[in-house]
Structures are given as structure tokens and as C-alpha cells.
Amino acid sequence: MPRLPRIRLDGVLYAITVRGVSPEPIFKDAADYDAYLNLLADYQQRYGFLLFAYCLLPDHVHLALEPKAGTTVSAIMHDLSASYTRYFNKRHGRSGHLFQARFRDTVTEKSPYLALVTAYLHRHPVSSGLVRDAREYLYSSYGLYLDRQFGPAGRMAMEPAIREVMALLSSMGTKADYEAYVRSVSDADIDQLRQALQQKILGSEAFIQAVDQRIYDAQSSQRHSARAAEPGFQDAPRPRAPVVLGGCLAGLSLVVGLAIVVLIGRVGMLEQTVAALSQENEASFRAHVAAARQGAQLAGLDGTQWEVHVVPMAGDQTSAVQVDFLQFGRNQVMSKASAADGFAHSNYTLTPQPNGHLLWETMQTNQRGEVVCWHGESQGVRMRGVVTRQPAGKALETFNFVGVAKPLTDSNRSQI
DSSP: OOOOOOOOOTTOEEEEEEEBSSSSOSOOSHHHHHHHHHHHHHHHHHHOOEEEEEEEOSSEEEEEEEOOTTOOHHHHHHHHHHHHHHHHHHHHTOOSOOBOSSOEEEEEOHHHHHHHHHHHHHHHHHHTTSOSSGGGOSSBTHHHHTTOOOGGGGGOOOHHHHHHHHHHHHHTTOOSOHHHHHHHSOHHHHHHHHHHTTSSEESOHHHHHHHHHHHHHHHHHHHHHHHTTSTTOOOOOOOOSOOEETTEEGGGOSOTTOOOOOOGGGOHHHHHHHHHHHHHHHHHHHHHHHHHHHHHOOOTTTTEEEEEEEEESSSOGGGTOEEEEEEEETTEEEEHHHHHTTOOOEEOEEEEOTTSOEEEEEEEEOTTOOEEEEEEEEETTEEEEEEEEEOTTSOOEEEEEEEEEEOOOTTTOOOO
């Protein structure tokens, strides 16, 4: 899949994760952690970016920063990673790459995500089992938020960034006590943010559209620069389909009020199939839901099963339809077809809409390194959405799906 042009966006947060290239730790002792923090402080001074939070783990690094005008995240991360790799290889007598070739970054709208992203980073050592209390961890910026400076962290020029976070908390009506705020964030909020940060863009619909426009403008500029001399060159019209970003659809970020975008023209045949199925199963399914809610307070999609028909967005759809079954329970979802291919069931996020629709999404991986992202919208007994599959080392595959709810019975009930 072609990479996005490395554009700079003003006034936005970049949530960055960079991992080691192998299971070998990238920090072997306190000297290594200190060396990375020293380099981070040096490059912060050189590039002038706002550093909102950092957290160094044994095998990966989390950063939350905002570049200043004239610089890009790519330049910052390239120089920082290259310098630390040279240090690490020389000190430990090794050679070659230390970090994966591409860091992961999520372009994030500051409001309302800035404070939550910092809390997510600062609680990471606890969720990873490294410490029992985030205050005990020496290699995150949490101590600076608590006005405690130690080691190389004391060199970080984080005061303006911290003031911005605290001002945002104050505007949200939150008590100006950062430690209390971090403790107040629920595990469910942290888990939802973790899944949302798997995408390339996180924010409101207007924010996503603005980033989409920037990407399109940058791509158009690149095309013009490369082909302006060609006679009769005309730029292609702007695509209407959502831009596929980082293995998941950017237009399907976890934001309230954002509807699923599906290429309706490609699923007309499937809609007819689902209409017939829903007429057949609607009465029994509604009876099942009513009984479940009366007896056990059915929550969202939990306790439901769906027969879905999946078709590629490209190719001969009349002969490529696949039938799959999705089952929801205990805040997890399982795809029968994906499970047969080594994908375990996974947690899903659910966003109720004012119109009664339910937006949900999840990401699943298998041991081969493949990634599947599901984004669905359910209305009553019907469901539609988009699923993407990123095979290791191959091009991204994108599918539409439509489905109908099926009553759960003892014979088809899974263990999730």
C-alpha cells in the first residue's frame, strides 16, 4: 500500500509508537534509558517541537508531540532513532537496524483527546506490569506533570506543553489536579483509546475531512510536480470514497456522530439477499432480544449473532460473495471465517448514535502478522459495514459486508 505523503499539519497532536526490530530490548539498563532521554531533549531543542508526553518501555517508545512550522514528524523520528541506534550499537557491540523501518503515528485532534493521550502514555507502565503505581516509573514524563524532576527528564522543556494540557482540563471542567485526572480515567476509556490509536487519524468528522483534504492536496501537488511538463496533463478528480489509512478506514474513526460510509452501488445484490433473510428471521430475532433483555439486560450487541455476506470492493462480485458469521459477547466479537484462519476474537468498541444505530469496530491479528479491521453499523436486525485485511507483505484488501441478525441457540452459541 502506498504511503501517505509526509505532510505537516498545524496545531495537531501526533501520537507516535516506535518498536524494536526484534524481540531484543532496545533499553538494557538505566544508561540506555538516560541516553535516549538525553537525545530526545537534544532534538527537542533542535527542532522546537512541543513534547506533551513520553514513555520509554523495554522494547518500544511512546511519544506525544506537536511539530513546529517547517518540520515534520518523519524528520524528527529519523534523526532521533538513527542517533540512538548508533549509540546502542556501539555500546553493545552490535550492528544493523534497531528500530522497525516505520514508526506508527496517529494524527490526533487535540480537543478532546490531548489529556487522554497523555494519561494513556503515563499509565502504560502499570498496564504493562512494570510497576504498581505510575509514580514509580522513572522513564515517563509523569514525574514532570507532578512537578518532580529527575535524571535527564529534568532537561525536557515541557512546561508550555504541560500548561496547555492543564488549561484543556480546566476548560473541560476537570479539577486542576493532573494526578487525580489520570487516576479518574477508566480502564474502558484507556482500552477504547488504545484501539482508536491503531488508526491513522483520530478526531471529529470535520477534523478528518480537513486532514483528508490536506492529504489530497499534497498528493495533487506531487502529481503536478512530477507530470506538469507532460502535454495535455489533467489532474484526476478528487475521489469520493474514504481514504484507506494504515490498514483501517480513516473515515471510520471512533467519533460520536460519524456515520459509516459504504459504497452502496457495490452491494445492491447483497441488500436483496439480506432483505429476504431479515424478513425470515426478524420475528424470531426480536423475540430473542426481548427475552434476553428481560432476563439478563442485553447490552448493545452482546448476546447477538449475525450472518454477513462479504464482497470485495473490486472484482467480479457475483461470484466472490462469502458468507461469514459474527458473534458478540462479553464485549468481544468473533468472526467464524477469521477464527478458522487463525484470528482470535477481540474486544470491540461500540458507539451508540442519536438515531438508534450502533457503530462498532475492532482489529484482529494472527500469528502470520496479518491484520483485519471491521467497521460496522447495525440498525435493528440489519448490519452493514466495511472490512479491510492487510496480509503480511501484500496489498491491502477491502470488502463491503451486509448482514442480518440470527437468534442464538445452544448449538451455535460460542464461548465468548
